Amino acid sequence: MQITIAINGKNYTRLVDPDTTLYTFVRDCGCYSVKCGCETTNCGLCTVWMDGTPVLSCSVLAARAAGHEITTLEGVLEESKQFTDFLAAEGAEQCGFCSPGFIMNVLAMKRELSNPTESEIQQYLSGNLCRCTGYAGQMRAIRKYMEVEA
Amino acid sequence: MKYVNTAVKKVDADALVQGKPVYTDDLAPKECLIIKLLRSPHAHAKIVDIDTKIAEKVPGVELILTCKNAPRHRFTSAGQTYPEWSPYDRVLCDDTMRYVGDVAAIVAADTEKHAEQACRLIKVTYEVLEPILDFETAKDNPIRVHDDDSFAKSPFHYAPERNLITSGREDFGDFDAEFAKCTHTVDCTYYTPAQQQCMMETFRSYAYMEYSGRLTLVSSTQVPFHARRHIATMLGIPYTKVRVIKPRIGGGFGAKQTSVSEFYPAAVTWLTGKPSKLIFTRQEAFACSNSRHQMRIRVRAGCDTEGNVTAISIESLSNTGAYGEHGSTVIGLVGHKTIPLYNKLKGGRFVWDVVYTNMESAAAFRGYGATQGTFALESTVNQLAEKAGIDAAELRLRNIAKEGAEVFMTHEIKYLNSSGLRGCITRGMELIGWNEKPHRQVMPDGKIRGMGMAICMQGSGIANVDTASVELRLEDFGFYTLMIGATDMGTGCDTIFAQMVADAMHCPMEKILVHGVDTDVSPYDPGSYASASTYVTGMAVVKACEHMTELILDEAAVRMNCPRETLSFDGASITAEDGTILSLDDLASALVAGPKTHQLVATASHGSPISPPPFMAGFAEIETDPETGKTDVIQMVGVVDCGTPINRALARVQTEGGLSQGIGFALFENVHYQTNGKMMTDNFMNYKIPTRMDTGEIIVDFSESYEPTGPYGAKSIGEVVINTPAPAIVQAVYEATGVRVTSLPITPEKILMGQK
Ligand code: FES
Ligand code: FES
Numbered sequence: 001m002q003i004t005i006a007i008n009g010k011n012y013t014r015l016v017d018p019d020t021t022l023y024t025f026v027r028d029c030g031c032y033s034v035k036c037g038c039e040t041t042n043c044g045l046c047t048v049w050m051d052g053t054p055v056l057s058c059s060v061l062a063a064r065a066a067g068h069e070i071t072t073l074e075g076v077l078e079e080s081k082q083f084t085d086f087l088a089a090e091g092a093e094q095c096g097f098c099s100p101g102f103i104m105n106v107l108a109m110k111r112e113l114s115n116p117t118e119s120e121i122q123q124y125l126s127g128n129l130c131r132c133t134g135y136a137g138q139m140r141a142i143r144k145y146m147e148v149e150a
Numbered sequence: 151m152k153y154v155n156t157a158v159k160k161v162d163a164d165a166l167v168q169g170k171p172v173y174t175d176d177l178a179p180k181e182c183l184i185i186k187l188l189r190s191p192h193a194h195a196k197i198v199d200i201d202t203k204i205a206e207k208v209p210g211v212e213l214i215l216t217c218k219n220a221p222r223h224r225f226t227s228a229g230q231t232y233p234e235w236s237p238y239d240r241v242l243c244d245d246t247m248r249y250v251g252d253v254a255a256i257v258a259a260d261t262e263k264h265a266e267q268a269c270r271l272i273k274v275t276y277e278v279l280e281p282i283l284d285f286e287t288a289k290d291n292p293i294r295v296h297d298d299d300s301f302a303k304s305p306f307h308y309a310p311e312r313n314l315i316t317s318g319r320e321d322f323g324d325f326d327a328e329f330a331k332c333t334h335t336v337d338c339t340y341y342t343p344a345q346q347q348c349m350m351e352t353f354r355s356y357a358y359m360e361y362s363g364r365l366t367l368v369s370s371t372q373v374p375f376h377a378r379r380h381i382a383t384m385l386g387i388p389y390t391k392v393r394v395i396k397p398r399i400g401g402g403f404g405a406k407q408t409s410v411s412e413f414y415p416a417a418v419t420w421l422t423g424k425p426s427k428l429i430f431t432r433q434e435a436f437a438c439s440n441s442r443h444q445m446r447i448r449v450r451a452g453c454d455t456e457g458n459v460t461a462i463s464i465e466s467l468s469n470t471g472a473y474g475e476h477g478s479t480v481i482g483l484v485g486h487k488t489i490p491l492y493n494k495l496k497g498g499r500f501v502w503d504v505v506y507t508n509m510e511s512a513a514a515f516r517g518y519g520a521t522q523g524t525f526a527l528e529s530t531v532n533q534l535a536e537k538a539g540i541d542a543a544e545l546r547l548r549n550i551a552k553e554g555a556e557v558f559m560t561h562e563i564k565y566l567n568s569s570g571l572r573g574c575i576t577r578g579m580e581l582i583g584w585n586e587k588p589h590r591q592v593m594p595d596g597k598i599r600g601m602g603m604a605i606c607m608q609g610s611g612i613a614n615v616d617t618a619s620v621e622l623r624l625e626d627f628g629f630y631t632l633m634i635g636a637t638d639m640g641t642g643c644d645t646i647f648a649q650m651v652a653d654a655m656h657c658p659m660e661k662i663l664v665h666g667v668d669t670d671v672s673p674y675d676p677g678s679y680a681s682a683s684t685y686v687t688g689m690a691v692v693k694a695c696e697h698m699t700e701l702i703l704d705e706a707a708v709r710m711n712c713p714r715e716t717l718s719f720d721g722a723s724i725t726a727e728d729g730t731i732l733s734l735d736d737l738a739s740a741l742v743a744g745p746k747t748h749q750l751v752a753t754a755s756h757g758s759p760i761s762p763p764p765f766m767a768g769f770a771e772i773e774t775d776p777e778t779g780k781t782d783v784i785q786m787v788g789v790v791d792c793g794t795p796i797n798r799a800l801a802r803v804q805t806e807g808g809l810s811q812g813i814g815f816a817l818f819e820n821v822h823y824q825t826n827g828k829m830m831t832d833n834f835m836n837y838k839i840p841t842r843m844d845t846g847e848i849i850v851d852f853s854e855s856y857e858p859t860g861p862y863g864a865k866s867i868g869e870v871v872i873n874t875p876a877p878a879i880v881q882a883v884y885e886a887t888g889v890r891v892t893s894l895p896i897t898p899e900k901i902l903m904g905q906k
Pocket of ligand 2: 093095096097098099130131133350400640
């Protein structure tokens, strides 16, 4: 079937199969920041926004995203820089493979929660796995970022 | 020094946090054959017949390889310096299946759908054989995992007719006599599971043919040069026909020290001439790649009334699974990177057997045997401390080696050049409040807190084996290119080498480009494993910089027409005694122009006869709910002696990450098989790695020492950081609940069942 999805403000029309995932669709459209770590909704690497809300693109069918606005890290580089400068200063993007999905969720959290507690932050991001860093450096970066005036 | 021992941002940081296409699958050509592997459903079986006729008719199918038509050259997939100690027990497609997931057929098609469809249409007739699924029954079992011993290459008592890939024994003094003399003794047997590396990027590679008829493979590998050899050996083609490129890697932790996905695109592209790629699913990464070696370790140790540990014996049995990569080397670290911690030793013994089974192959995982050994020995020493009535940290302080001391049973070093272990222990005690807080504390909500600790060591490269070469070039406008073969897998070695060069050449880091790794252009380096990069490659970098400084002064002397001894170089310019100045930029430009052209290139190689140990002390505070047995980590303190930390931010994050993996090893990560040999824990729902809710507060500090044989005094850090959590947490749980867990992980069930 032919569908159209708006990604980072631009319309992409493609032929897809009924089982094509949004993950495959956005990568086919050149959004290589989006990564896959599990295919089973457990790792958070494939996080993108659908109409501004984080979703796991590995488990959203492309057909279901038709007509919706998708945002990937490529589309929010200015906003994300505020956070990623802190992340890089900590060296908490170790291999970096988990970073894009994690960053998308951190930005969404900043938009959604004001003054979250440590455990609210952890809960919000608990679906974002990282095998390299042990999360502590990510948390240091998040704390600094949450203090930045929006 | 301006950069070494500071927290410099990684050179690839911006690309990574902006999600740039820098990993293997981001770079693969769009028009590419997709490879799928048909895997054995049986743990042990012979392929009687395999029929691909119908599968070949699926549109878009380009090639199907099976035991009938695949190349049959024997190889090992272990990424180790040649001649590897691992047996050459693999062929690309064998007619015997040795575990559930073994490769029966390789299918390459235009799309993933077509490749999968073809896989389903291949008819395999199996003669199902009895498997060995319990590693304790493997030795001398009449069932043979490998019945062809023509390929034996492992030098250590390789005996496939007994399912043994190695066995051996080492003695120091007379263990039995010394053990008999001890006032307090412990004899305990431990079990550790086949922990999974779980790097976020699964195994993946793609291949294409170059204009000159050579095979190029781009792969997420820690060992590009070894992978080149693996592929050439597997295909039976000259090394000159193969080129391996490593882009950015999404983690490795040792998993990618073994070639896993590499062989398949290499074979498909070599045989079809077309580009191809293979991306492992997470399920395949769990069940069909490699893991930590499952082990049973019996430790006997004894001390005198003062707590001097004088006798230690370690008897280990290791499960290498269906294939033997790394099996004969991992086992050594169980003893060699643990027993030497105890410097009052009079009698020591280390015995090992490594067996084949019909389970997923084990290979390299951060810690490489030291992790299992540390868990067993440190758990034993904690018991010994209790028996002797001596504080566990105090007992360590009485036993560890001082700098300069002779150390025992290390296999490679005799004397300890550097050790900050004493400081690791005392600082860790301060940070967790070891002397202030009770080691058992019942909280108002009924939960119980406990504290425990452990120490550990590792190596820095493999003594007398690992080498590294680097090339430093002065480029046309006075900047440098550093060519390396060491593989940055997120760990930041590209960055720390740039720091080292910047300090040695007295210039800003912006003037240094680090390039790695492409086997066509990078100097030889075995790759990043065995905690070797900082120490071994780093030393080659230091040497190359010294050489470059000499070359610059030589050339400046000619061009300034004055004696070389009278010149000085401050990084930006060369100054003569009379005050004449030649800027490096001008010199560099002049060096690449006209008949007197002479680009300065400094190459250096380094190999070390020793592997100086980094040290660490880990302290855990946990809280157990006695109603459910559920245990949470409250605090995990790690203090590391890695010599000089070259990059403080990266060393800290490495430590935090290692502690977190160690917490997973202690509390969650478990591998289960069905009775037919199929792995059940093959996704993140069934195999739990720590989330950010599970690690508690991780606190890291450094107890610096100065290693005279290392670059800027550095030793390694990559592996030592994973070893302490398991024994420290086991002890903390024991303090809290009275339950001593000897088989990892510490599940709530084990605590509940153990409680009186
Ligand atoms: S790939 Fe989507 S959650 Fe892991
Ligand atoms: S940085 Fe490697 S998985 Fe998070």
